[in-house]
Amino acid sequence: MTTFILLLITGLGLGALYFLVASGLSLIYGLMGILNFAHGAFLTLAAFAGWEVGRRMGLDTTSGFVVSIVVGALVGALFAALTEFVLVRRLYERHIEQVLVTVGLSLASVALFEGIWGSDPVYFQRAPWLTQTTNVLGASVGNTVFVAIGAAVLVLVGLLLFLNKTRYGLIIRAGVENRSMVTALGIDVRRAFTLVFTIGGMAAGIGGVLASNYFGYVSPLLGGSLLIFAFIVTVIGGLGSLAGAAVASVVVAVLQQFTNYYWGYGDFIVVLLLAVVLLVRPQGLMGRKAA
Amino acid sequence: MTEATATSVGAHAGPGTPAIQLVDLSWQVGGAKIVRGVNLSVAEGEIVGVIGPNGAGKTSLFNLISGINPATSGVVMLRGTDVTNETISRRARRGLGRTFQTSSLFPQLSVLENVRLAAQQRLGGNLSVLRFPRRDDEATQEALRHLATVRLGKPRRLAGSLSHGDKRKLEIAVLLAQEPAVILLDEPMAGVSSHDVPDLTEVIRGLHATGASVMIVEHHLEVVLGLVDRVAVMHHGELIAVDTPEGIMKNQAVQSAYLGDIAS
Numbered sequence: 001m002t003t004f005i006l007l008l009i010t011g012l013g014l015g016a017l018y019f020l021v022a023s024g025l026s027l028i029y030g031l032m033g034i035l036n037f038a039h040g041a042f043l044t045l046a047a048f049a050g051w052e053v054g055r056r057m058g059l060d061t062t063s064g065f066v067v068s069i070v071v072g073a074l075v076g077a078l079f080a081a082l083t084e085f086v087l088v089r090r091l092y093e094r095h096i097e098q099v100l101v102t103v104g105l106s107l108a109s110v111a112l113f114e115g116i117w118g119s120d121p122v123y124f125q126r127a128p129w130l131t132q133t134t135n136v137l138g139a140s141v142g143n144t145v146f147v148a149i150g151a152a153v154l155v156l157v158g159l160l161l162f163l164n165k166t167r168y169g170l171i172i173r174a175g176v177e178n179r180s181m182v183t184a185l186g187i188d189v190r191r192a193f194t195l196v197f198t199i200g201g202m203a204a205g206i207g208g209v210l211a212s213n214y215f216g217y218v219s220p221l222l223g224g225s226l227l228i229f230a231f232i233v234t235v236i237g238g239l240g241s242l243a244g245a246a247v248a249s250v251v252v253a254v255l256q257q258f259t260n261y262y263w264g265y266g267d268f269i270v271v272l273l274l275a276v277v278l279l280v281r282p283q284g285l286m287g288r289k290a291a
Numbered sequence: 292m293t294e295a296t297a298t299s300v301g302a303h304a305g306p307g308t309p310a311i312q313l314v315d316l317s318w319q320v321g322g323a324k325i326v327r328g329v330n331l332s333v334a335e336g337e338i339v340g341v342i343g344p345n346g347a348g349k350t351s352l353f354n355l356i357s358g359i360n361p362a363t364s365g366v367v368m369l370r371g372t373d374v375t376n377e378t379i380s381r382r383a384r385r386g387l388g389r390t391f392q393t394s395s396l397f398p399q400l401s402v403l404e405n406v407r408l409a410a411q412q413r414l415g416g417n418l419s420v421l422r423f424p425r426r427d428d429e430a431t432q433e434a435l436r437h438l439a440t441v442r443l444g445k446p447r448r449l450a451g452s453l454s455h456g457d458k459r460k461l462e463i464a465v466l467l468a469q470e471p472a473v474i475l476l477d478e479p480m481a482g483v484s485s486h487d488v489p490d491l492t493e494v495i496r497g498l499h500a501t502g503a504s505v506m507i508v509e510h511h512l513e514v515v516l517g518l519v520d521r522v523a524v525m526h527h528g529e530l531i532a533v534d535t536p537e538g539i540m541k542n543q544a545v546q547s548a549y550l551g552d553i554a555s
Contacts, residue, residue: 167411170400174408177397184357184395185469186383187412288399 006139007257013145015253016152017214020207021230022237022245023159024080024200030176030240031196032092037102038083039204039230040223041109046076046205047212047222048117051124060125069151069209076205077198084197089190106224113220121219130213144214151210155203156246162199163242172196176240229256232270236277238287248285308371310335310473310504311356316365318348318355325351327528328365333473335370338505340515340536343525344548349508350392352525353475356506357389358382370472388471390462392478398451402443402461405450406434409468437467441494456487463494467501474498476507480514492518516540524548 021043028036051059054068083105091097130147133140163169171192175182182189204223211226212218233252237244252270260266277284311333318326326348333339341349354360356367358379367375374382397405411430438446441460450461459479466474479495480488492514499505509515515522516536524532524539526548532539539545 170404170408170411174397174400174404177399178395180359180379181395181397182408183378183380184383184389185409185412185465186380187408188380 002138003261005137006141007261008254009136009139009141009149010145011254011257012250013142013148013214013253014257015249015251016148017207017211017226018229018233018253019152019246019249020148020155020203020210021226022233022249023155023242024197024203025230026234026237026240026242026245027159027172027176027196028200029234031172031179032088032193033095033179034088034098035102035231036088036197036200037099037227038105038109039102039200040227041106042076042079042083042201042223043204043208043211043226044109044113044218044220044223045079045208046072046201047208047218048113049075050205050209051122051212051218055124060127062127062129065127065130065213069206072205072209073202074205076208077202080201080204081194081198083201084194088197089193092193110220110224117218117220119220121217123217124212126213126216144210148210148214151206152249155206156242159199159203159242168192168195229253229270232274236274236284238284240288241284241286244284244286251285308335309333309368310337310370311506312366312368313352313356314366314368316352316355316367317363318351318360319363325528326355329525329530331523331530331533333504333506335472335504336502337521338499338507338519339533340519340522341506341508341525342510342512342515342522347525348528349525350477351528353389353477353506353508357387357475383469383471386470386472387475388466388469388473389475390459390466390477390479392481396450396458396461396465398449400450401446402438402448402450402453403431403434403446405461406437406464406468407431409465410434410437413469434464434468437464440464440467440497442490455482456484456491459483459487459491460494463491463498466498470501472503474503474505476505476509478508478510480509480511488514 021039025036025039028034050068050072053071054064057064057067059065059068087101087105088098091101130143133142134146163173171182171187171189172195175189175192179189207226208223211222229252233248234245236252237246237248252273255273256266256270259269309332311331313329313331316326316329317324329352341352343349351360355362358374358377362375365375366373369382369385369387372385374385400408407430410433414430414433435446441464443457443460443464450458453461463479476495480491483491488511495507495518507515507519519536521533522536522539523530524545531548532542532545534542
């Protein structure tokens with residue numbers, strides 16, 4: 001029972017990290033039809049920026065940890081907004097070029113990060129309370145797991161409030177359904193594009209800092225390794241569906257965690273799940289069928 | 292055929308300025324000429340029907356006017372302003388609204404949200420990222436008023452759950468919320484049950500009564516002929532006649548091209 005609880009809660013923690021990356025990916029694809037392969041770069045840069053600022057303040061302090069999250073969120077948002085404004089904006093409806101540019105940016109970013117910070121993972125001291133565990137029904141669960149889950153829930157609630165309660169949220173939801181009709185109403189949908197990229201980058205930035213605390217290191221490859229599973233989560237949840245991304249994040253991560261523990265085939269089972277979903281329900285768990 | 296003489300490109304709206312003026316408007320895809328040298332003028336407050344067989348170029352003409360497709364040559368004037376090279380959203384902000392043959396709604400948004408989106412765009416405030424709309428704010432009140440005008444209840448329902456006739460009504464409520472000066476209706480009766488046609492005809496009449504100029508593409512000829520001031524007939528991408536409904540019914544060229552069975 002203790003093992004079950006431990007695997008379940010750590011699975012939820014991993015799912016929280018997947019969701020922080022996948023939420024932005026899903027919104028960006030839903031509104032703009034763009035598969036953003038550079039999303040991992042937002043996460044990695046934010047993780048390094050958070051680490052750089054945090055270590056100057058003392059990463060082993062709570063204030064350093066909090067500041068690193070804020071810095072990570074801001075850097076992720078800024079990098080994403082610049083990417084949209086400088087590169088992606090010129091390429092709407094040109095899907096091949098979008099893939100080439102975002103893949104190119106992703107590869108170039110990794111090379112740049114390796115040039116600046118080296119290719120090896122940089123391990124760092126975390127605040128003592130983050131390295132401690134909390135007992136849940138006999139299972140000792142690391143506190144970083146609870147922090148990741150709490151952050152993901154806050155981001156999910158914030159995004160849902162934004163989408164459902166604000167004027168811009170209404171535009172974005174409408175744009176996800178029918179972008180050209182939003183334009184036909186006289187709405188300049190490009191502002192919504194930039195905003196969605198920025199929000200996605202911010203969530204990825206928070207995810208980057210939390211992931212580095214979760215794993216205990218920052219690395220130029222941090223974003224890429226999470227991005228693969230975030231893409232799988234986005235497809236399984238249904239491209240464009242925030243709720244789908246949340247549900248799929250939990251399903252994928254918990255399944256991965258249990259399978260890894262008992263059989264060691266966690267990654268394989270996730271890819272198998274992706275294949276089954278694509279065959280049985282190609283639009284994903286909560287996505288809409290293509291017209 | 293030339294139906295009217297164009298005013299100078301870029302002229303400002305003023306008394307007597309047409310709501311829409313098309314000057315030698317053409318659209319070509321590869322070697323196929325879809326719209327051929329159309330000249331047409333629609334006066335402020337006028338309602339003009341566009342009829343013609345399938346493939347005549349009616350919807351393509353609407354796409355050129357609304358900016359969905361770029362004109363190969365010619366000029367589109369909207370209330371005295373040359374909008375030929377302007378984007379769809381820019382033309383919409385100049386007061387052009389349109390519906391589409393297939394439903395142009397947001398099915399996963401509620402009925403109210405569909406209309407509210409258009410109302411908030413017209414009233415402004417979209418840039419307020421964190422501006423939480425109140426339940427009773429101006430855009431919501433306007434949206435509810437327009438829904439009442441088209442006789443559509445239950446505003447919290449998802450638009451995708453509406454019947455086809457109600458979807459058409461909702462599209463017109465969205466148009467009302469835009470308060471466009473010029474309206475293009477592309478087959479508003481398509482797929483609507485015969486029971487709903489009179490009701491929808493009255494809704495369109497009400498739309499026109501707001502003072503807007505209207506162009507309507509419609510295959511229900513009895514609806515068009517009873518609703519419009521003039522009828523424009525297209526055939527093979529060309530405008531072959533523009534006249535009153537009575538004049539069109541007597542026009543030999545039109546009868547042979549399109550109306551033969553109905554007029555006889």
